[in-house]
Amino acid sequence: MKSQVHTMRPTRVKKGSVKKRQSAAATHVAIIGAGRGGTALLEIFASDPLVEIVGIAEVNPKAPGLTLARRLKVPVICDYRKLLALEQVDLIIDVTGDSAVGMVLQDFHRMGVAVIGGASAKFMWQLIEARIRATAEIEKTLNKYQSLYRLYVKEAGAAVTEERTRIACEIHDGLVQNLAGMNFKLDLCQELVRKKPKTCQTTLREAKAQLKLAIQEARQVIFNLRPLHYDRLDLIPALTNYLRSYETQYHIKTEFAVSGDETTLFPRTKIFLFRIVQEALSNVQKHAKADRVAVQLAIGREVLTVTITDNGIGFDVEAVSRDPEKWDHFGVRGIVERARLVGGEARIESKRGRGTKVVIKVPLGKKEVEPNGTD
Numbered sequence: 001m002k003s004q005v006h007t008m009r010p011t012r013v014k015k016g017s018v019k020k021r022q023s024a025a026a027t028h029v030a031i032i033g034a035g036r037g038g039t040a041l042l043e044i045f046a047s048d049p050l051v052e053i054v055g056i057a058e059v060n061p062k063a064p065g066l067t068l069a070r071r072l073k074v075p076v077i078c079d080y081r082k083l084l085a086l087e088q089v090d091l092i093i094d095v096t097g098d099s100a101v102g103m104v105l106q107d108f109h110r111m112g113v114a115v116i117g118g119a120s121a122k123f124m125w126q127l128i129e130a131r132i133r134a135t136a137e138i139e140k141t142l143n144k145y146q147s148l149y150r151l152y153v154k155e156a157g158a159a160v161t162e163e164r165t166r167i168a169c170e171i172h173d174g175l176v177q178n179l180a181g182m183n184f185k186l187d188l189c190q191e192l193v194r195k196k197p198k199t200c201q202t203t204l205r206e207a208k209a210q211l212k213l214a215i216q217e218a219r220q221v222i223f224n225l226r227p228l229h230y231d232r233l234d235l236i237p238a239l240t241n242y243l244r245s246y247e248t249q250y251h252i253k254t255e256f257a258v259s260g261d262e263t264t265l266f267p268r269t270k271i272f273l274f275r276i277v278q279e280a281l282s283n284v285q286k287h288a289k290a291d292r293v294a295v296q297l298a299i300g301r302e303v304l305t306v307t308i309t310d311n312g313i314g315f316d317v318e319a320v321s322r323d324p325e326k327w328d329h330f331g332v333r334g335i336v337e338r339a340r341l342v343g344g345e346a347r348i349e350s351k352r353g354r355g356t357k358v359v360i361k362v363p364l365g366k367k368e369v370e371p372n373g374t375d
């Protein structure tokens with residue numbers, strides 16, 4: 001606050017104006033200066049039931065604290081001397097850093113009114129600002145962990161149902177179809193065995209081939225049923241099998257390209273990547289209306305990249321992340337969180353009508369170090 005030039009229309013502060021709380025027990029505070037210091041004071045006092053802000057003085061109409069003051073319905077004036085004249089004021093805090101204001105306040109003496117200015121005021125608002133920053137940081141961390149918690153709760157519950165449905169579909173679409181086909185062929189053989197023995201032989205060969213297929217299917221179902229142990233998961237075979245059954249189940253063509261050596265990866269990274277690919281593929285099947293999806297896994301010396309690309313309808317990533325109806329949809333958030341938990345990052349690129357690409361990059365340097373590779 002350099003000079004008292006009236007550059008804006010002052011909000012009139014009536015003497016003794018107490019808009020927010022008419023509590024006699026409250027300390028009535030007047031603030032001079034709506035810069036960083038004034039903003040910090042407003043923020044902290046606004047939530048304190050024992051403080052009533054009777055007014056804030058500022059000459060700069062663009063000062064950062066003014067918007068907040070108006071939102072809080074704190075009277076704003078240009079001339080700080082009007083604040084000194086207020087009837088109901090217990091404490092005046094000068095955070096302008098302006099020596100002219102400081103000098104006026106030095107000569108200001110009124111019974112029951114305390115004045116804080118200069119270095120003391122600066123120290124005070126800096127402490128307050130630090131506290132606000134710390135609180136915001138704590139809230140941010142808390143929110144993150146709350147959404148992580150919801151993610152885990154969701155996984156624990158929904159994943160079981162989802163997995164059961166998936167296994168049932170897998171058995172139905174693969175194994176049961178093959179067995180039914182075999183049954184039909186054996187019935188046919190029964191009829192043909194006397195009349196047309198040669199045709200019967202061919203049908204029997206076909207039935208045998210189908211039986212082989214059924215055995216393979218059964219093996220695959222068992223493979224997919226195995227719990228994914230951190231210390232034993234082989235990522236590439238797991239993904240190969242997963243993609244194979246995904247393709248049969250959902251009739252979405254899959255491509256899988258791998259480069260590099262997975263033995264360099266930590267078990268936890270492998271399991272997290274597996275889950276990420278699972279979720280991305282589940283989204284393709286649920287939302288994308290795609291008929292193709294490609295998964296690329298490139299394990300380099302320093303960085304690992306996984307890309308899942310579909311040729312579906314795409315979506316507006318920003319809009320979806322802001323959609324209040326999807327607050328409890330955790331798939332994409334789970335992908336981002338999991339990537340972060342292994343020291344990497346996930347990026348979702350999508351445009352309506354242009355398909356979707358999920359890219360996960362994990363540095364394979366020091367960041368990924370974890371105790372014994374277990375969780």
Ligand SMILES: Nc1ncnc2c1ncn2[C@@H]1O[C@H](COP(=O)(O)OP(=O)(O)OP(=O)(O)O)[C@@H](O)[C@H]1O
Binds near residue numbers: 283356
């Ligand atoms: N590959 C994709 N193609 C088109 N839209 C997608 C794709 N992936 C995600 N979306 C859109 O993004 C939204 C958020 O996805 P997300 O995985 O977070 O939630 P969800 O799949 O709806 O539910 P959840 O995964 O929690 O069961 C989806 O509802 C969908 O609208």
Ligand SMILES: [Mg+2]
Binds near residue numbers: 279282283330331332
């Ligand atoms: Mg999803």
